[in-house]
Amino acid sequence: MPVDELALQQVSDKLRWFTLDRRDFLRLCGGGLLVCLAGDAAAQESGRGGWGGHPLPQQISAWLAIDERSQVTVFTGKVESGQNIRTSLAQSVAEELRVPFHSITMVMGDTDLVPWDAGTFGSRTTPTMGPQLRSMAAAARQLLVEAAAQRWKAAPATLIATNGKVTNPGSGLSLTYGEITHGEKLTQTVSGDPALTPAPDWKIAGTPVPKANGRDFVTGRHQYPSDIARPGMLYGKILRPSGFRAALVSVDATAAEKMPGVQIIRDGDFIGLVAPDEWTAGQALAAIHAKWTVPPQTSNQDLFDFLQKNAEPGDAAAQANVDQAIASADVKLTQQYTVQYIAHAPLEPRAAVAEWYGGRLTVWTGTQRPFGVRQELSSAFRISESQVRVLMPDMGSGYGGKHSGECAVEAARLAKAAGKPVRLVWTREEEFTWAYFRPAGVMEIRSGASRDGTLVAWAQHNINSGPSGIDTPYNVATKLGQFHEVSEPPLRQGSYRALAATANHFARETHMDELAHALNMDPLEFRLKNLTDPRLRAVFQSAAQQFGWGKTPSTPQRGFGIAGGTEKGGYVAACAEVEIGPDKKVRVRRVVQAWESGAIVNPDGLRNQTMGAIVQGLGGALFEQIRFASGQILNPDFGDYRVPRFRDTPQIEVILLDRKDLPSAGAGETGIVAVAPAIGNAIFAATGTRLRAMPMAVAAPIVS
Amino acid sequence: MADFTLLVNGAPYRVQAAPEEPLLTVLRNRLQLTGTKFGCGEGECGACTVLLSGKAARSCITTVSSAAGSEIITIEGIERHGQLSPVQQAFLEEGAFQCAYCTTGMIVAATSLLQDHPHPTDEQILTAMDGNICRCGTYPRILAAIHRASAIMAQKKGADHARG
Ligand code: FES
Ligand code: FES
Numbered sequence: 001m002p003v004d005e006l007a008l009q010q011v012s013d014k015l016r017w018f019t020l021d022r023r024d025f026l027r028l029c030g031g032g033l034l035v036c037l038a039g040d041a042a043a044q045e046s047g048r049g050g051w052g053g054h055p056l057p058q059q060i061s062a063w064l065a066i067d068e069r070s071q072v073t074v075f076t077g078k079v080e081s082g083q084n085i086r087t088s089l090a091q092s093v094a095e096e097l098r099v100p101f102h103s104i105t106m107v108m109g110d111t112d113l114v115p116w117d118a119g120t121f122g123s124r125t126t127p128t129m130g131p132q133l134r135s136m137a138a139a140a141r142q143l144l145v146e147a148a149a150q151r152w153k154a155a156p157a158t159l160i161a162t163n164g165k166v167t168n169p170g171s172g173l174s175l176t177y178g179e180i181t182h183g184e185k186l187t188q189t190v191s192g193d194p195a196l197t198p199a200p201d202w203k204i205a206g207t208p209v210p211k212a213n214g215r216d217f218v219t220g221r222h223q224y225p226s227d228i229a230r231p232g233m234l235y236g237k238i239l240r241p242s243g244f245r246a247a248l249v250s251v252d253a254t255a256a257e258k259m260p261g262v263q264i265i266r267d268g269d270f271i272g273l274v275a276p277d278e279w280t281a282g283q284a285l286a287a288i289h290a291k292w293t294v295p296p297q298t299s300n301q302d303l304f305d306f307l308q309k310n311a312e313p314g315d316a317a318a319q320a321n322v323d324q325a326i327a328s329a330d331v332k333l334t335q336q337y338t339v340q341y342i343a344h345a346p347l348e349p350r351a352a353v354a355e356w357y358g359g360r361l362t363v364w365t366g367t368q369r370p371f372g373v374r375q376e377l378s379s380a381f382r383i384s385e386s387q388v389r390v391l392m393p394d395m396g397s398g399y400g401g402k403h404s405g406e407c408a409v410e411a412a413r414l415a416k417a418a419g420k421p422v423r424l425v426w427t428r429e430e431e432f433t434w435a436y437f438r439p440a441g442v443m444e445i446r447s448g449a450s451r452d453g454t455l456v457a458w459a460q461h462n463i464n465s466g467p468s469g470i471d472t473p474y475n476v477a478t479k480l481g482q483f484h485e486v487s488e489p490p491l492r493q494g495s496y497r498a499l500a501a502t503a504n505h506f507a508r509e510t511h512m513d514e515l516a517h518a519l520n521m522d523p524l525e526f527r528l529k530n531l532t533d534p535r536l537r538a539v540f541q542s543a544a545q546q547f548g549w550g551k552t553p554s555t556p557q558r559g560f561g562i563a564g565g566t567e568k569g570g571y572v573a574a575c576a577e578v579e580i581g582p583d584k585k586v587r588v589r590r591v592v593q594a595w596e597s598g599a600i601v602n603p604d605g606l607r608n609q610t611m612g613a614i615v616q617g618l619g620g621a622l623f624e625q626i627r628f629a630s631g632q633i634l635n636p637d638f639g640d641y642r643v644p645r646f647r648d649t650p651q652i653e654v655i656l657l658d659r660k661d662l663p664s665a666g667a668g669e670t671g672i673v674a675v676a677p678a679i680g681n682a683i684f685a686a687t688g689t690r691l692r693a694m695p696m697a698v699a700a701p702i703v704s
Numbered sequence: 705m706a707d708f709t710l711l712v713n714g715a716p717y718r719v720q721a722a723p724e725e726p727l728l729t730v731l732r733n734r735l736q737l738t739g740t741k742f743g744c745g746e747g748e749c750g751a752c753t754v755l756l757s758g759k760a761a762r763s764c765i766t767t768v769s770s771a772a773g774s775e776i777i778t779i780e781g782i783e784r785h786g787q788l789s790p791v792q793q794a795f796l797e798e799g800a801f802q803c804a805y806c807t808t809g810m811i812v813a814a815t816s817l818l819q820d821h822p823h824p825t826d827e828q829i830l831t832a833m834d835g836n837i838c839r840c841g842t843y844p845r846i847l848a849a850i851h852r853a854s855a856i857m858a859q860k861k862g863a864d865h866a867r868g
Contacts, residue, residue, distance in 0.1 A: 082803025082840050210799055217804035218792040218811060220739015220779035227738035235733070278733055279725040347743045347751055347805045347839045396741070396805030397840055428744040604799055608842065612802055615841025638748035638837060646834045649843040 033066040033181045035140045063115060064093070064136045066144075070164045070178035072097060072104045074133060077117020078125045079109035079368060080394040081346075081402070083668045084605035085125045087212045088205075091602060092130050095205040096137035096197055099164040099177065106212070109370045109392030119369035121400060121495060123568040123666025126601060130664060131196070138194040147180050199599035199660035206660075208604030224396050225366040226351035230421035233353065235278040236414040237285040238424070239271040240434060243294030243631030244491070250291045256284040264288075265417040272410065274418045298490035299629035304338050304442050311442075311463040311484035318480050322446065325457035325478035329448025331518050336444050337507035339465060339694040341437040341491055341626040342619075345643055348396020349431035350407035354414070355421035361388045365408040366395035373405030380409045381416070399616070400495035400669075401435055432636035437626055438496035439489065441465025443507035453521050455530045460508060464489055466500025469567045469673065472508055474530040491628065497613070498669040501567040502620065502676065506694055509563035509677030514690065523681065524549055524562050533566070535596055535659075539573040540564050542655050543594035547575035556580065558589075559686025563677035569665025570597040571657075574614070574674035577650075578682040586702045588618060588648075588679055594655040595671055598662035610654045610671045617675030619644040622697040622704045648704075708772040712737065713781030723769035728752045730768045731778060739779035739808045743837065750836030753809040753816075754778050760816035760832075779808040782815060790860065791815050794853035795846075802840035810836050814850045823854055 063075040074093050080086040090104040107113050109120075117129075141161050148166040149156040152173060160167045167174040199206060216222040241248070248269045257264050261276040262284040271288070275281035298306045326332050352365035361381065367373045370390040378385040390408070411424040426434070441464045448457040458472050459480040467483035483500075496502075516526035524544050531537055544550070544562065554560050557580055564573030577590040595610050623642045627634040635641045680691050683702060697704035710717045712735065719734050726745070731737045731754070740763055743751030747765040754763045755777035763771075782789045788796065791814050801807045810833070817824060817832040824832070829850050838846065 082801075082805075084802070210796070211801070211804075214796050214799070214801075215788070217801055217807050218788065218795050219783050220737075220808040222804070223738065224741075224805060226742065227732075229733075229736065229738075277721075277725075278729045279722055283722075345839055347749065347803070347837060348741070349743075395803065397803035399839075425742060428746065428748075608799060608802060608845070611844060612841035615843060616839070637746055638744050639746065643837055643839060644841060644843075645837060646830050646843050646847070649841075652844055 035064045035136050064140055066177050066181055068178045068182045070176045072099055075107045075114040076129055077114045078129050079120045079392045082397045087209055088601045088605055089133055091205045091209050092134050093137045095202055096134045097141050098161045101204055101209055111370050111374045112389045116371050119372055121368055123669050126664050126666040134196050135194055138196055144177055144180050148175050205601050209602055223393055224348055225364050225393050226348055226425045228353040228364040230355050233421040233423055234274040234418055235281040236274050236422045236424035237281045238410050239288055242292040246292040246294045249293055252289045256287040259284045263418055265414055272414050274414050274422055294631040297631045300627055303440055307442050307464045307486050310486045314482040314484055319459055322457050322459040322478050322480045326448035329456045330451040331449045333515055334446045335511055337692045339441050339503040341440045342624045343432055343437055343626055344399045344401025346397040346401055349426040351425040352408040352411035353423045354411035356416055361412055363408045363412055364391045366402055367392055368398050368402050373408050376405040376409055377412055399497040403495050429636040433633045436492040436494035439465045439493040441503045445507055445511045449515055453519050453526050453529050462504055465503040468499055469501030469504040473533055473536055473566050498672045501673045505565045505673040506676045510680055513681040535571045536566050539571045539594040539596050543573040543575050543592050546655055547592040549575055554685035556686055559682040561678045561681030561685055563674045565673050567670045570667055570670035572670055572674045574678040576678035576682045580686050584702050586704050588650040590651045592653045596657035597665040597667045599660045599664045600658045601664050603656055606656055606667050607654050609667050611652050613671030614652055614675050615644050615649055617672040621676035621679045623695045625695050625698055708768055710772055712776045721768045725768050726764050727766040727768050727771045728763040737778050737780050741805055750813055751806055751809040753812040755816055760813045779812055790856035791853040794849040794856055798845050798849040798852055800842055800845035800849040802842055806838040810846055818854055
């Protein structure tokens with residue numbers, strides 16, 4: 001094994017130590033340099049004054065350790081779920097510290113080892129955790145240079161840090177970082193803002209470094225949360241109600257209880273079981289007979305009616321103001337758009353392995369919020385957070401769907417009652433039913449434009465799906481964006497990749513297309529006429545140019561559409577080409593998407609994310625939809641809930657605009673928002689049929 | 705419960721399991737071969753793909769009793785003596801994954817496809833692979849990786865020939 005790999009192995013072996021805490025870690029490292037980030041800078045990243053109204057815990061400091069072998073360990077509460085931050089954050093650290101990429105080990109999402117963090121969502125990792133770790137790395141480099149300068153009695157400014165070494169060009173001497181820190185126990189706190197390397201000078205950041213530990217993924221060696229096994233571990237199952245909001249009437253578990261090794265665990269309406277193997281656990285669950293009453297509740301067909309009737313009223317005066325401006329416009333348009341509930345359907349369902357030991361609880365689970373789950377566990381079992389450790393092995397994705405810790409709590413409940421470690425992996429049906437959904441929504445847009453194509457007034461309302469992306473980036477003299485909450489929506493809803501920005505962009509970019517047609521203008525020309533934001537203009541123009549926008553007119557068999565927008569610091573524009581078959585079957589043939597999110601940290605990872613966002617966006621655009629009635633999900637499986645597959649995938653061309661002069665923004669989410677309206681606008685261009693409901697190929701005169 | 709002898713990755717394993725227990729849980733829980741993944745348990749996603757007598761099969765809907773006696777190859781057996789197979793190498797080189805939870809199933813399915821069609825057309829790939837879901841949407845890269853694997857295999861074959 002090469003020396004570097006061996007060293008890495010040793011670091012991770014130490015981290016696997018069960019009761020290891022951060023101090024122990026340092027001790028095991030036998031000294032070296034440890035850098036912490038002081039309160040203020042750390043607080044800025046971690047939650048802007050608290051999370052969910054809770055004050056921030058005292059102990060928030062990012063850590064970076066350099067040991068005697070020049071191995072660097074970085075601690076962060078962010079987690080890896082396929083968005084590639086394990087790689088991109090390590091690149092940023094390697095860059096500022098001037099060490100080879102492979103000398104870095106990222107310790108992520110282990111609540112005993114990493115500083116507190118609100119969670120991995122909202123495209124916050126790259127714009128906040130990135131600079132934070134870079135600051136620490138830059139400060140660490142400075143300290144190492146100063147330490148070397150002291151030994152050599154040289155001026156720090158004359159020394160060069162490169163490739164894990166400090167060199168004195170005058171004397172030709174050099175010391176590795178490990179040699180500098182050898183035998184020392186240096187702890188240094190960083191505050192203020194050390195100068196960071198500007199993006200044009202990057203050598204490791206900004207390059208297409210392949211995914212860290214890629215080999216472990218192609219060999220199956222990587223252990224996902226659902227792969228974790230503990231000695232003596234049992235397998236859990238939970239009895240689910242027959243519908244939402246159900247009450248238990250009666251239960252008979254006698255047959256199940258008689259099965260070998262099965263233990264039924266009951267606590268009020270919570271009924272679970274453990275068994276020595278997964279098969280027996282499933283058989284035992286099937287043998288439990290329970291009766292439930294499910295109250296009548298809203299179904300798909302009444303969904304939008306329900307949302308509109310139960311929406312919080314908006315600001316009438318503000319709307320009246322926009323209406324007045326619209327009244328004087330040459331062209332007026334009012335339209336409604338809808339989006340259905342959809343599921344995240346991560347390929348790895350919720351999973352947790354829980355183990356109690358001496359009153360202390362350890363849970364391995366797939367979550368975007370390890371510290372949030374730690375808090376859920378601590379309050380569920382009334383133990384202090386310091387008695388709970390949550391570990392998050394890189395998971396089989398989440399897309400915003402794994403913020404909550406219900407599976408972790410269930411596994412811990414079973415493990416506590418059984419007195420043994422328990423693994424609980426949700427079935428696909430459970431994942432489709434008992435997780436939460438991307439909220440459905442009704443969007444209404446009222447607009448007015450003058451004959452020459454200038455937007456004069458714009459009001460966009462969103463009922464239930466959320467406010468993000470509701471503000472139009474186009475120039476409009478009188479405008480309004482209003483979100484109307486529904487206090488008790490029919491399904492449990494929560495975060496999702498780009499969440500409401502998808503719905504709001506679908507509505508706005510479809511409406512822009514409608515206005516363009518009403519004005520007899522080219523849809524791109526109409527947008528650019530009303531747009532000054534140079535970054536958004538740039539992505540529109542790049543996508544259009546590569547696509548050949550305007551070169552070929554749409555025909556009834558082939559339509560072209562365009563859409564774009566900005567959210568969370570990312571700028572996106574997409575052009576779509578659809579083919580309409582004689583059977584009205586729509587196939588998306590080609591998507592060209594231009595993306596800009598400041599300086600690119602890893603172009604390969606970014607391209608991959610953008611491509612994935614297009615494919616995922618296509619599912620929600622055309623066919624993904626949760627069907628539900630009377631408190632039940634009617635399509636809780638991949639046979640009935642259709643997700644994009646190989647055959648659905650169009651030719652995809654991604655254009656990345658690298659703005660090295662701008663800070664890097666997150667890129668996991670916004671790449672999804674332009675896909676649906678671009679496809680819908682292309683369908684209109686071909687067929688003359690305007691589709692205002694997502695998914696568009698359901699209950700519409702097209703199929704897919 | 706009954707006793708079965710499974711031939712997995714070239715070695716015999718004796719397991720005790722109910723005859724109807726899926727091969728998937730036997731591999732994952734009883735033999736600790738966790739590279740084969742659970743995605744749906746209903747034959748709809750391909751995450752659990754293994755080679756059964758050389759052909760891609762869904763281990764979640766294959767019973768242990770029906771698999772006994774057949775040669776079973778899991779992702780752990782695709783790598784030989786620390787050497788990645790051409791398909792694994794191609795996936796790595798193309799970066800054909802994000803969360804990579806689908807990857808092992810994709811690699812096994814692609815391995816089977818390339819045995820049948822050493823130079824597959826796009827259409828043949830789509831037909832063979834449409835049952836494998838990548839929720840992260842990495843399909844274009846997986847397609848490219850399969851073509852690349854085919855090229856690597858052809859090259860190896862050429863080299864072997866040259867060596868005679
Ligand atoms: S787990 Fe077997 S096909 Fe999905
Ligand atoms: S890479 Fe995540 S499911 Fe394929």
